[in-house]
Amino acid sequence: MYRAIIIIVSFCLLIPSLSAQPVPGEAIASRREESPRFTVFQDVNLVPMTSETVVPHQTVIVENNRVVRIGAAGKIKIPRDATVIDGSGKYLMPGLADMHAHYISSYDRDTFFNLFLKNGVTTVRLYQSIPNDPVLSWRDDIKSQKLLGPTLYTCGLLFNDPVIPADTIVTTKRNYDFIKLYSFLSEPEFRAIMQTAKKEHIYTIGHVPFLVGLDGVIAEGMKEIAHITELDFDLVSYPKSEPLRNQLLGIVYNNWVRDFYSLPGKEAFLSKNEKIIDAIVTKVKNAGLFINTTLIVDWMINEQLFEKEKFLKRPELQYMMKSFMPEYLAGKNRYRLMLNALMEKNKDLAKGDNGSKFFDMYLEVNKQLTKKLHDAGVLLLLGTDTPAITVAVVPGYSIHQELQILTGCGLTPYEAIKTGTANAGIAAKAMTGINNIGTIEINKQADFILTTKNPLQNVANIKEMVGIMVQGRWLAKTDLDSLKIDVKANLADALAEVIFNNGGTEAAITKYNEIKAGSTGDYPIIPEPLNILGNNLLETGKLDEAIAVFKINVQEFPGSWNGYISLAEAYLQAGNKALAIENYEKSLKLNPTNKNAQDALTQLRK
Numbered sequence: 172m173y174r175a176i177i178i179i180v181s182f183c184l185l186i187p188s189l190s191a192q193p194v195p196g197e198a199i200a201s202r203r204e205e206s207p208r209f210t211v212f213q214d215v216n217l218v219p220m221t222s223e224t225v226v227p228h229q230t231v232i233v234e235n236n237r238v239v240r241i242g243a244a245g246k247i248k249i250p251r252d253a254t255v256i257d258g259s260g261k262y263l264m265p266g267l268a269d270m271h272a273h274y275i276s277s278y279d280r281d282t283f284f285n286l287f288l289k290n291g292v293t294t295v296r297l298y299q300s301i302p303n304d305p306v307l308s309w310r311d312d313i314k315s316q317k318l319l320g321p322t323l324y325t326c327g328l329l330f331n332d333p334v335i336p337a338d339t340i341v342t343t344k345r346n347y348d349f350i351k352l353y354s355f356l357s358e359p360e361f362r363a364i365m366q367t368a369k370k371e372h373i374y375t376i377g378h379v380p381f382l383v384g385l386d387g388v389i390a391e392g393m394k395e396i397a398h399i400t401e402l403d404f405d406l407v408s409y410p411k412s413e414p415l416r417n418q419l420l421g422i423v424y425n426n427w428v429r430d431f432y433s434l435p436g437k438e439a440f441l442s443k444n445e446k447i448i449d450a451i452v453t454k455v456k457n458a459g460l461f462i463n464t465t466l467i468v469d470w471m472i473n474e475q476l477f478e479k480e481k482f483l484k485r486p487e488l489q490y491m492m493k494s495f496m497p498e499y500l501a502g503k504n505r506y507r508l509m510l511n512a513l514m515e516k517n518k519d520l521a522k523g524d525n526g527s528k529f530f531d532m533y534l535e536v537n538k539q540l541t542k543k544l545h546d547a548g549v550l551l552l553l554g555t556d557t558p559a560i561t562v563a564v565v566p567g568y569s570i571h572q573e574l575q576i577l578t579g580c581g582l583t584p585y586e587a588i589k590t591g592t593a594n595a596g597i598a599a600k601a602m603t604g605i606n607n608i609g610t611i612e613i614n615k616q617a618d619f620i621l622t623t624k625n626p627l628q629n630v631a632n633i634k635e636m637v638g639i640m641v642q643g644r645w646l647a648k649t650d651l652d653s654l655k656i657d658v659k660a661n662l663a664d665a666l667a668e669v670i671f672n673n674g675g676t677e678a679a680i681t682k683y684n685e686i687k688a689g690s691t692g693d694y695p696i697i698p699e700p701l702n703i704l705g706n707n708l709l710e711t712g713k714l715d716e717a718i719a720v721f722k723i724n725v726q727e728f729p730g731s732w733n734g735y736i737s738l739a740e741a742y743l744q745a746g747n748k749a750l751a752i753e754n755y756e757k758s759l760k761l762n763p764t765n766k767n768a769q770d771a772l773t774q775l776r777k
Contacts, residue, residue, distance in 0.1 A: 208252070209234055210645055212619070214244040215258025218626060219611040220265050220592045223585040225627060231263060233617040236316070236643030241613065256621070256645065261637055264588070264626050265609055266293025266321075266618035268595035269570050271397060271463045271554025273298050274306060276697045277492050277661055278558070283566060284320035285654035286490060290567030291633060293618035293641045294595060294608050296324040296554075298351050298376075298397070307346055316642060322616070324348045324602060326376075348602045351397065352377030355416050358387060365391040374602040376463075379404060381419040382411050389454060394601065395461040398556070399540055400469060402451050402462075403427075406444050406536070421509075428513050428529055432520035437532040441539070448539060456547045461598055463554035464590060466537060466576045467569050471562050472506050473530050475499065487568040490656060492560045493664035494704060497671040503711045505561050541580040552598055553577075553591030560703060574630040584630045617643040659693075662686055663700035666720060670708065676719045683723055698728045702737055709741060717741050725754075732761035736768060748775060 210233040217229040230247045232240040240247060249255065272295050274283060287295055297306055306325050312318035327347035350373055352364060361383045368375050369392060376395040379388050385405050388396070396402070407427045409419060434440050455462065474482045488496075498504055510526045521529075545551055555569035556562075570591065577587035596609030607616045619640040624632035638647040646654075660668075662683070669682045685691045701724040708717035721738035728734055739754035752775050759768040 209250040209254065210643065211249050211253045211255045212258045212263055213255050215261055215263045217611060218262050218264035220589060221610050221612065223627065225262070225625060231611065233643055236617050238611060238613055238615050238617055258621065262622050262625055263611065264620050264622070265592040265611055266620055266639060266641065267291050267570050267591040268294035268553060268608065269555055269557065270296045270552040270595055270598060271298065271465050272296065272557045272566065275492070275558050275560060275699065277700050278658060280309065281655055282657050285656055286565065286567040287321050288639065288641060288646065289651050289654055290570055291620040291636055291639050292321055292567050292570050293639065294322045298326045316644070321641065322608065324599065326351050349374035349376050352380065352393065354378040354380055356380040357382050357413050357416065361387065362391055365393065381423065382413060382416055385451065385454060389458040395463070397463050398465045399462055399537055402455070402540055403536060405451050406447055425513060425516060428517050429520060431529050431532055432517060437528065437535060440532055441535065448543065452543045452547050455544060456549050461550045461552055462544060463552050464541065464573060464577065465554045465556040466541065467555050467564055467573045468559055468562050469534060469537065470576055471564055473534060475504065476507060476510060476530065477527050487565040488563065490565045490658050491563045492558060493658065493660040494667040494700060495560060495563045497668040498707065501671040503671055505707055505710050508711055538580045541577065545582055545586065550594055550597060551590045552594055561707065571634055578630055585627050587630055588626060659695065661695045661697050661700055663704040665694050667704055670713065670716050676715045679716060679719055696727050698724060698731055698734065702734060705737055705741065709744065714741065714745055718745065730761065732758040732765060735761070739771065751775060
């Protein structure tokens with residue numbers, strides 16, 4: 172996987188050509204279909220990201236999709252028939268990597284890729300776990316340049332509750348780059364998966380499972396933590412009780428809210444926990460763990476909760492998942508409801524605060540953690556958890572926001588950019604054995620951003636792009652502007668709009684029947700968004716509506732064992748034991764290794 176063929180350019184290929192004249196970057200667009208053997212960036216300010224430096228007046232030569240020569244402008248020979256891009260006064264830096272993203276099928280493939288490319292993101296690590304997921308074929312087609320898109324690193328199975336047997340990890344080794352472990356694993360489950368992964372030399376990334384804790388994660392040798400905020404849970408005391416595992420998220424945050432409001436304020440809380448934060452950083456450093464940043468998720472939640480006008484003015488909202496806005500505008504966003512419940516439960520301590528003081532502390536804890544991790548030499552990786560559909564983190568756009576957050580945490584522009592360039596290359600080598608991204612060096616993959624301003628002065632300067640190169644293919648700004656972006660509403664989006672506008676179950680079923688009859692336009696019917704909508708409805712207390720959505724999902728996709736699990740859990744929450752058992756049994760028939768269904772049926776049949 173990702174094995175590079177190093178192309179050695181003989182001297183005879185470097186004979187200068189009088190016909191290779193510099194042309195403006197925008198003029199190259201019409202020539203890119205010709206796939207020239209050589210592309211030359213002439214007289215450019217080079218930002219190689221091998222160190223904090225800008226090297227002026229450089230020429231960079233790309234053959235196919237690899238860098239083959241770098242040297243002083245005027246002293247390096249330009250190959251015959253090369254496409255030459257005038258870099259005068261411009262800055263050439265590596266393309267950015269989003270090392271924590273998810274493909275959600277509400278985006279069509281090209282729109283998903285194009286959102287990244289328009290923003291200079293040339294590498295994306297996808298955390299997938301969906302059976303028959305198409306990302307493997309996409310990855311291979313991108314690598315062979317049959318498909319335009321960022322380089323993809325891919326995830327095999329996601330291990331959570333229910334747990335897929337640990338020995339199935341081996342089947343992912345042939346095709347995927349890593350596996351992900353999630354929050355609700357028990358300690359024995361986590362240990363079994365990690366033992367198999369270590370035996371098979373499979374790279375592991377994950378949350379810090381509540382029942383395992385940071386010390387347990389370190390003891391078992393997990394390689395990478397998926398979010399900085401996973402480290403926060405070491406600040407909170409909670410019962411590590413397996414029967415409570417599906418309730419632990421709520422318990423942890425309730426205990427944290429209570430602890431915070433028991434003190435005079437943010438400074439008192441930070442002072443009390445300073446040594447614990449330092450101890451967390453020391454543990455992570457000594458363990459050699461890599462950490463994904465993904466801070467934008469919590470910054471966006473804060474903005475949505477407490478700065479609504481600012482949030483609604485974000486230009487990228489036009490590219491957001493369509494199902495988000497009806498729920499948000501109706502005041503039924505899951506984070507709003509969760510915070511409301513927490514504040515109501517602790518109203519005597521909060522004394523009228525709406526949670527803004529708690530969130531202010533929460534963001535400050537993670538700012539301090541980020542800076543202290545960086546200062547300790549922990550390898551941070553730029554990631555955004557995009558599209559994070561319940562938060563509205565838009566692919567591509569989120570990477571620039573994450574960079575701004577990192578500089579707000581105290582990192583310099585160089586240090587922030589490094590998390591999404593050179594550091595990504597280090598992580599790629601840890602996963603695959605190959606580091607061919609993240610810096611501009613001989614034999615590295617030709618993934619670049621050409622910008623008019625120095626990115627090392629301000630990360631916002633990266634957005635002043637003249638164009639990008641992705642795997643040796645040059646896309647001028649005119650090309651980037653013309654890339655198709657089409658975020659269509661699907662069936663789940665249409666149902667969400669009806670339900671959260673107080674239409675209720677009958678209105679949702681009517682809408683579904685109209686869509687099936689073809690009388691209300693084209694709304695693609697996709698299983699994943701339906702399941703997500705159903706779960707969001709459960710969390711927001713709309714039980715009847717959730718059951719209706721889950722029933723539609725299994726009707727449309729009768730082969731989905733996960734769909735029957737969701738419907739069974741909704742019936743169980745509604746107190747309908749018979750229908751819960753019936754749907755757990757259907758799920759188990761489709762997937763006999765489904766431990767969640769097995770355990771639920773054991774309990775229900777007692």
